[in-house]
Amino acid sequence: xxxxxxxxxxxxxxxxxxxxxxxxxxxxxxxxxxxxxxxxxxxxxxxxxxxxxxxxxxxxxxxxxxxxxxxxxxxxxxxxxxxxxxxxxxxxxxxxxxxxxxxxxxxxxxxxxxxxxxxxxxxxxxxxxxxxxxxxxxxxxxxxxxxxxxxxxxxxxxxxxxxxxxxxxxxxxxxxxxxxxxxxxxxxxxxxxxxxxxxxxxxxxxxxxxxxxxxxxxxxxxxxxxxxxxxxxxxxxxxxxxxxxxxxxxxxxxxxxxxxxxxxxxxxxxxxxxxxxxxxxxxxxxxxxxxxxxxxxxxxxxxxxxxxxxxxxxxxxxxxxxxxxxxxxxxxxxxxxxxxxxxxxxxxxxxxxxxxxxxxxxxxxxxxxxxxxxxxxxxxxxxxxxxxxxxxxxxxxxxxxxxxxxxxxxxxxxxxxxxxxxxxxxxxxxxxxxxxxxxxxxxxxxxxxxxxxxxxxxxxxxxxxxxxxxxxxxxxxxxxxxxxxxxxxxxxxxxxxxxxxxxxxxxxxxxxxxxxxxxxxxxxxxxxxxxxxxxxxxxxxxxxxxxxxxxxxxxxxxxxxxxxxxxxxxxxxxxxxxxxxxxxxxxxxxxxxxxxxxxxxxxxxxxxxxxxxxxxxxxxxxxxxxxxxxxxxxxxxxxxxxxxxxxxx
Amino acid sequence: xxxxxxxxxxxxxxxxxxxxxxxxxxxxxxxxxxxxxxxxxxxxxxxxxxxxxxxxxxxxxxxxxxxxxxxxxxxxxxxxxxxxxxxxxxxxxxxxxxxxxxxxxxxxxxxxxxxxxxxxxxxxxxxxxxxxxxxxxxxxxxxxxxxxxxxxxxxxxxxxxxxxxxxxxxxxxxxxxxxxxxxxxxxxxxxxxxxxxxxxxxxxxxxxxxxxxxxxxxxxxxxxxxxxxxxxxxxxxxxxxxxxxxxxxxxxxxxx
Numbered sequence: 001x002x003x004x005x006x007x008x009x010x011x012x013x014x015x016x017x018x019x020x021x022x023x024x025x026x027x028x029x030x031x032x033x034x035x036x037x038x039x040x041x042x043x044x045x046x047x048x049x050x051x052x053x054x055x056x057x058x059x060x061x062x063x064x065x066x067x068x069x070x071x072x073x074x075x076x077x078x079x080x081x082x083x084x085x086x087x088x089x090x091x092x093x094x095x096x097x098x099x100x101x102x103x104x105x106x107x108x109x110x111x112x113x114x115x116x117x118x119x120x121x122x123x124x125x126x127x128x129x130x131x132x133x134x135x136x137x138x139x140x141x142x143x144x145x146x147x148x149x150x151x152x153x154x155x156x157x158x159x160x161x162x163x164x165x166x167x168x169x170x171x172x173x174x175x176x177x178x179x180x181x182x183x184x185x186x187x188x189x190x191x192x193x194x195x196x197x198x199x200x201x202x203x204x205x206x207x208x209x210x211x212x213x214x215x216x217x218x219x220x221x222x223x224x225x226x227x228x229x230x231x232x233x234x235x236x237x238x239x240x241x242x243x244x245x246x247x248x249x250x251x252x253x254x255x256x257x258x259x260x261x262x263x264x265x266x267x268x269x270x271x272x273x274x275x276x277x278x279x280x281x282x283x284x285x286x287x288x289x290x291x292x293x294x295x296x297x298x299x300x301x302x303x304x305x306x307x308x309x310x311x312x313x314x315x316x317x318x319x320x321x322x323x324x325x326x327x328x329x330x331x332x333x334x335x336x337x338x339x340x341x342x343x344x345x346x347x348x349x350x351x352x353x354x355x356x357x358x359x360x361x362x363x364x365x366x367x368x369x370x371x372x373x374x375x376x377x378x379x380x381x382x383x384x385x386x387x388x389x390x391x392x393x394x395x396x397x398x399x400x401x402x403x404x405x406x407x408x409x410x411x412x413x414x415x416x417x418x419x420x421x422x423x424x425x426x427x428x429x430x431x432x433x434x435x436x437x438x439x440x441x442x443x444x445x446x447x448x449x450x451x452x453x454x455x456x457x458x459x460x461x462x463x464x465x466x467x468x469x470x471x472x473x474x475x476x477x478x479x480x481x482x483x484x485x486x487x488x489x490x491x492x493x494x495x496x497x498x499x500x501x502x503x504x505x506x507x508x509x510x511x512x513x514x515x516x517x518x519x520x521x522x523x524x525x526x527x528x529x530x531x532x533x534x535x536x537x538x539x540x541x542x543x544x545x546x547x548x549x550x551x552x553x554x555x556x557x558x559x560x561x562x563x564x565x566x567x568x569x570x571x572x573x574x575x576x577x578x579x580x581x582x583x584x585x586x587x588x589x590x591x592x593x594x595x596x597x598x599x600x601x602x603x604x605x606x607x608x609x610x611x612x613x614x615x616x617x618x619x620x621x622x623x624x625x626x627x628x629x630x631x632x633x634x635x636x637x638x639x640x641x642x643x644x645x646x647x648x649x
Numbered sequence: 650x651x652x653x654x655x656x657x658x659x660x661x662x663x664x665x666x667x668x669x670x671x672x673x674x675x676x677x678x679x680x681x682x683x684x685x686x687x688x689x690x691x692x693x694x695x696x697x698x699x700x701x702x703x704x705x706x707x708x709x710x711x712x713x714x715x716x717x718x719x720x721x722x723x724x725x726x727x728x729x730x731x732x733x734x735x736x737x738x739x740x741x742x743x744x745x746x747x748x749x750x751x752x753x754x755x756x757x758x759x760x761x762x763x764x765x766x767x768x769x770x771x772x773x774x775x776x777x778x779x780x781x782x783x784x785x786x787x788x789x790x791x792x793x794x795x796x797x798x799x800x801x802x803x804x805x806x807x808x809x810x811x812x813x814x815x816x817x818x819x820x821x822x823x824x825x826x827x828x829x830x831x832x833x834x835x836x837x838x839x840x841x842x843x844x845x846x847x848x849x850x851x852x853x854x855x856x857x858x859x860x861x862x863x864x865x866x867x868x869x870x871x872x873x874x875x876x877x878x879x880x881x882x883x884x885x886x887x888x889x890x891x892x893x894x895x896x897x898x899x900x901x902x903x904x905x
Contacts, residue, residue, distance in 0.1 A: 042758065044708045058776075100774040105767030105832065107785045107792060114779035132789065139792060150766030193747055222702040256679020264707045289718030367705055370724055371681070382811055498691040546665065546748040549695035630672055634884070644665065 002468040005198040009035040009167075010036075010448040011441070012187055012202040014174050014229060017045035018137075018433030019413025019440070020208030021144035022097075026441025027206075028151055032448055035200055036148075036610055037169045037189065039224050041143045046210050047433065049353050050137025051265035051363065052128025054434070055427030061113050061127035062120040062310075067091040068632050069125055074293075074428060075633075077321045078391075078421020079578045079642040080243070084625045085398035086419040090435050097434035100132050104150070106143040108132055110550055112340055123321040123425040127515040134265045134361050140430055174182045175554060176227070176467040177205055177236035177409065184236070184408030185459045188467040192551060195544020197468055198443070201458040207233060207394060207411040208437065209224065209401075212246075212566075214501075215559045216387035217509035219253055220263040226555035229415035231393045234561060238403040240394035240599045241406030241417040241620075243562070244569035245579040247424055248514045252323035252386025254343035254467040258639050260370050261386040264346065266426040268381075269318045271360055272307055272351035276380070277337035284317035287328035291640045292320060300320040323423045324576050325389070330514055343384035349377055358399040375574035385514055390423055393417035395598065401440035408447060409487055411438035422578025433545035434463040436466065436512055440632060442563060454647075458473040474540045474553040494539025497610045504559060512567045517583045529637070532560050532614065558578070561614055565599040568617050572597055590643045624649070652677045653732050657685060660739040661697070663748045669737065670694075676727050682738065683711050683722035686750070698749035706868055709797030713746060714739045714752050719799040719866045741802040756814060757798050760822045763846075763852070767829055768836040784833040791828035791877055793869045794821060800863035806856045817853035820863035820873050826852060827877035831883065845884035852880070854885060 011027040013020045016038035027034040038045060042083040057070040063385035070091040075082055098116065102108070108130050109117040118127045124604045152162040174189040178199065186201040209229030213221025230240055251264040269275075277283050286301075297303035298318045303316035329344050339345060348357060358365050359374070368374040395404045395409035396418065402407040413433045420428065474497075511524035514543065535556050540549040542612060575589040576582050602616045624646065630638065636649055655676045658669040672693060674685055683701055690697050701711040704723045711722040716730075716737050731738055744752035800820040806813050818826075829835050830844040837844055848854040859882075861874045871877075 040710065041710075041754070042701055044702050044710050046702070047707050048795070049703050049705070053874055096775070099778070102778045103769045103775050105769075105829075105830070105835075107780075107789050109789075110780055114781055117782075132792070135707070135793065138795065142792060142794075146766060152762060153766055174676040193751075204737070222704070222708070224702065257677065258684045259705070282796055301775060363707065370706065372679070496695065498695065502691075540695065546698040546751050547696045548698060572672075643675040 002197065003601060004464060004468065005196060005294050006201065007035065007198065008201040009033050011035070011038065011200060011204045011206065011444045012200050013206045013207035013208055013441070014187065014232070015045070015049035015210060015413070015415070016042060016168065017208060017413065018144065018172075018430060019437035020045070020206070021141070021148060022206055022437030023206045023412055023444065024166065025144065025147055025151065026438045026447040030055035030442065030445035030449070032445045034166050035169060035202070036167070036172055037172050037175050037187070037200075038081055038578040039192070040170045040171065040406065042170045043141060044177065045141060047137045047141045047430070049222065049263060050430055051263065052121060052130030052135040052142065052267040052270065053136045054094070054098055054140065054430040055124060055128045055425065056130060056431055057123070057126075057128060058095045058098065058099045058116060058118065059131070060115040065126040065128060070094070070128065071422040071629070072632055073124050073422070074425060076426070078423050080421065080538070080589065081245075081577065081622070082421030083623070084629050086436070088454035088629060089439070090419060090432060091433045091550060093173050094431040097431065097438065099433075101140070101143050101194050104143050106139055108139070110419055114118035117265060120324065120425045121287075122269065122319045122320065122426065123264055128295070129270070129427040131267070134267050136361050136430065140433075149509045152331055153370075158402050173233065173551065173554060176463075177232050177464055178467070179406075180459065180526075181618050182237075182407060183457070185405060185457050186452070188397060188459075188464060190471055193546050195268070195547065195550075197463055199459065199469065201456075203447070203456050204408050204448040205441045206401075207312060207409070207415050208413050208440070209415045211414040212388040212562045213387045213390070214555075215563045215566075216507045216513070217505040218252065218261040219333065220261055221387065221388040227558045228555070229556035230393060230565070233403055233406075233409065233411065233562045234565075234599070234601045235414075236409060237407045237601065238394045238409055239396045240392060240565055241596045242422070243417075243565040243599050244573050244597060245391035245422045246387060246566065247391060247579045248320055249388035250322055250329050251346055251383035252388075253367075253372065254339070254382050254384045255341035255372060262367070262371075263386065263388065264381060264383050265361070266322070267366060268346060268348050271348065271455060272287070273318065273346050273348035273520035274316070274351070275318055275325070275344055275346055277332045277584055278339055279337055281337075283332055283337070283344075284328055285329070287316050288320065289324060289590050291637075292324070295611050296320065308335050308401070321423055321425060322388075323581075327581060329383070330385055337353050339382045343382040345380035346383045347380035349379060354378070377484040387590055389429065390414055391417065391422060391424055392565070399439070400443035401436050402443060402447075403639055410440040412436040412443045414445030423574060459642070471554065474550055475539050475544075490502065493537075495537045497538050497540065497556055500535055500538060501532060501552060502555055503557075504528075504563060507531070508563055508566070512563070512570055515581050515583050516570055518571065521567050524567045525564070528560065528564050531543065532564075533562055564613070564617050567598040568615060569599060573616055590641060593641055594643070594646070596622055619639050654731070655685065655727070656735045657689070658735055659686070659689065659697070659749070661694075661749050662746065664746055667746070667749075668687070669739075680727045681723055682720075682725040685727065685736075685780040686722060686738065695788055698751045699749070700751055701749060707795060709795030709868075712741055712797045712799050712802065714741060717754060719803050721797055721799070721868050724868055738853055741798070742818045742838065743802040743808045744798075754798055757819070757821065759800055760818045761825070762856065763818065764825050764829075765837065765842055765847075767832065768840055768842070770836040771839070771885065772837060773791055774835065780833045787831045787876070788828045790871055791824050793826065793871055795830075795869060796821065796869060799866045799868065803862045803866045806853075813853070813856060817856045820857070820878065822879040823854055823857065824871070824873050825888060829882045830881065845881055849880050849885040854882060857882070
């Protein structure tokens with residue numbers, strides 16, 4: 001068997017963002033020896049990029065708020081494709097998860113009477129987002145990180161070893177879930193710093209790896225977002241759902257080119273920022289869809305009144321759910337009413353004083369000043385849509401976060417599907433991480449504890465050997481194919497991973513982007529197949545020690561698999577809903593609401609048939625929504641989403 | 650859009666040694682140093698090692714020294730250099746090199762573990778925490794820290810004095826102690842832990858002679874020296890010599 005480092009834990013958590021750390025805390029508090037594995041340094045996960053806040057119906061800013069209202073907003077935001085049970089658990093448990101952070105040292109902004117302040121956000125009926133200026137994600141990650149350190153301090157006091165029960169393996173990449181027959185047996189991966197290979201034997205694995213944005217050219221996501229958990233789950237035999245739904249955040253920076261896609265927080269609009277086109281028109285009034293007509297202001301006067309008197313005014317249309325705003329901006333630019341750099345104007349300088357902007361939106365102020373020479377206290381920002389969030393993910397049991405079909409595998413956060421339906425509301429991500437991170441940790445711990453030590457198995461030597469060969473192949477490709485003069489002429493030249501990645505990003509951006517068309521997606525499928533074939537020849541230079549070319553070569557496998565899921569599902573769904581907009585099928589169809597598209601790994605295609613699909617797709621009916629939850633809505637509203645038969649059943 | 654070719658010198662090597670390597674590389678409008686490093690990876694040196702994540706100054710991963718100045722590469726605009734100026738990028742000097750621009754920053758994680766955690770107040774349930782905005786703001790300033798470790802890298806107590814690393818937590822973690830000391834509800838005192846005294850006795854606060862180098866390099870513009878370290882020193886000294894002075898200063902601060 002290949003020479004690998006070998007460790008054993010009760011629970012392994014892959015990913016150290018909000019969901020992963022919350023899962024790890026829970027598993028450790030339930031007495032499990034827990035390992036956390038992350039690609040970056042501890043505390044650098046993508047969660048730090050979250051800006052606006054954590055949605056939780058604490059009712060601090062408006063006493064009418066409660067979990068039912070939050071549940072309704074979440075279902076509306078997701079166009080009723082959400083798994084209702086997840087949306088229910090999320091709405092009910094979010095306040096406790098936020099308050100718990102305070103007991104671990106978090107310092108949120110306060111209301112006048114000393115409670116946690118809550119701000120407005122798109123799609124939320126009441127001010128609901130707990131926040132710290134516009135750096136809420138940093139507060140979340142740091143609080144969880146510091147809670148982990150405090151647990152390690154407890155363990156140190158008791159055992160003399162900080163890592164006795166909870167260890168963070170930082171800068172490590174997991175490339176395979178290992179199995180014993182149908183059950184999880186551990187993970188295989190490599191240490192980025194040294195290139196050493198390792199196995200962790202564990203009966204329970206929690207995936208908390210985040211999203212897939214790096215498959216797109218214009219994205220707010222960091223390099224880590226390469227769909228690792230999505231691909232790991234698929235390869236382990238778990239299905240993915242809702243993969244056609246990708247959120248394009250309406251406001252990313254558009255200039256300069258090097259920062260194109262970097263997020264501009266929705267708080268700018270929540271705190272009064274307005275969108276205008278190049279003609280100075282506040283265009284969002286023209287883009288309120290029928291399903292939201294009653295809830296949004298029809299005139300600038302009414303919208304402006306809402307900021308001071310929300311009880312007698314309707315909300316400004318800038319605060320529609322993100323999918324609506326992103327499409328509107330896209331249409332304005334396409335119609336020739338864009339800014340010089342191909343965006344629209346977002347202006348908060350006319351609403352708030354310079355001092356107030358610096359207090360409420362400090363990192364936006366800093367980001368624009370430093371990177372774009374724009375002073376947002378005095379002038380408008382230029383913004384446009386950017387690939388931001390993956391609604392789709394591992395098909396999980398709503399209560400336990402257990403992946404269907406693979407005992408011992410759990411998933412939480414962005415890598416899990418179902419919670420957000422076809423579109424996520426701003427602020428619902430951080431609360432999702434905490435609610436389902438905790439549940440995944442809890443049920444992974446219960447599962448591991450329930451297996452006696454005798455019934456634990458470790459992966460076979462063959463599996464480990466195969467995983468090792470897969471990881472090391474790019475070095476062989478470079479030697480075999482001869483990137484220099486010493487090629488043996490046995491095959492094509494080694495492919496450069498950076499080149500393949502750039503081509504993939506271009507394909508996804510152009511052909512499976514914010515507005516989709518059937519023929520373009522068919523073309524995308526072909527291009528993806530070609531890229532997948534070429535990726536087998538990917539080669540890297542240098543050695544295994546901290547080699548980013550090699551790391552990217554590994555991540556490419558995941559991005560290609562996930563991209564195929566996205567393209568395949570998007571081609572299949574012939575309607576427009578949430579984060580999936582079909583130019584050739586522009587309407588929402590109530591029949592499609594009843595259907596989840598499920599992606600699964602195809603049987604291993606024979607080596608010579610590289611053109612065969614890597615994933616297969618099937619339709620699955622949605623679980624009917626529980627009657628007491630349906631009763632929270634007016635029938636008139638439900639008729640926009642549900643069929644008559646569903647309502648009369 | 651105008652582009653030009655810049656001359657870069659990038660340190661390449663590992664624990665066994667290395668040196669500056671020359672590159673001619675394209676630069677476009679609006680780019681930052683990290684963009685150029687990425688272009689080198691994609692076109693000339695695929696195995697050039699560098700840490701980065703958010704590319705927006707929020708995660709603190711891409712710390713390095715640019716023309717000798719400790720900086721985040723993602724927040725260093727190319728427009729601050731003349732077009733004919735050589736841009737030299739080297740790894741942070743205080744930490745051992747792993748490879749190229751990547752250093753072993755485990756010193757910081759070790760120090761983080763040595764600072765006792767937040768102690769929640771007894772008898773206050775989750776959801777019952779009440780704090781005034783003006784009281785949380787002092788600690789909030791320190792919680793803006795993105796842990797880029799540039800202050801740790803710059804601080805002369807450890808920059809050229811390996812022997813001080815054992816005893817000295819560094820500005821980032823002394824600031825963490827100040828943050829907890831100023832937290833309105835931290836109950837460490839009730840457990841017998843005097844954070845300010847402990848900063849002095851256990852974490853090397855006395856080594857700091859307030860030259861403000863840490864403050865100068867902080868990409869978050871946190872006033873580490875003025876708002877964290879000096880008040881912490883005052884409290885450590887006050888507590889040591891006169892509990893009434895300490896009490897008085899605490900009351901005065903509250904009133905501000």
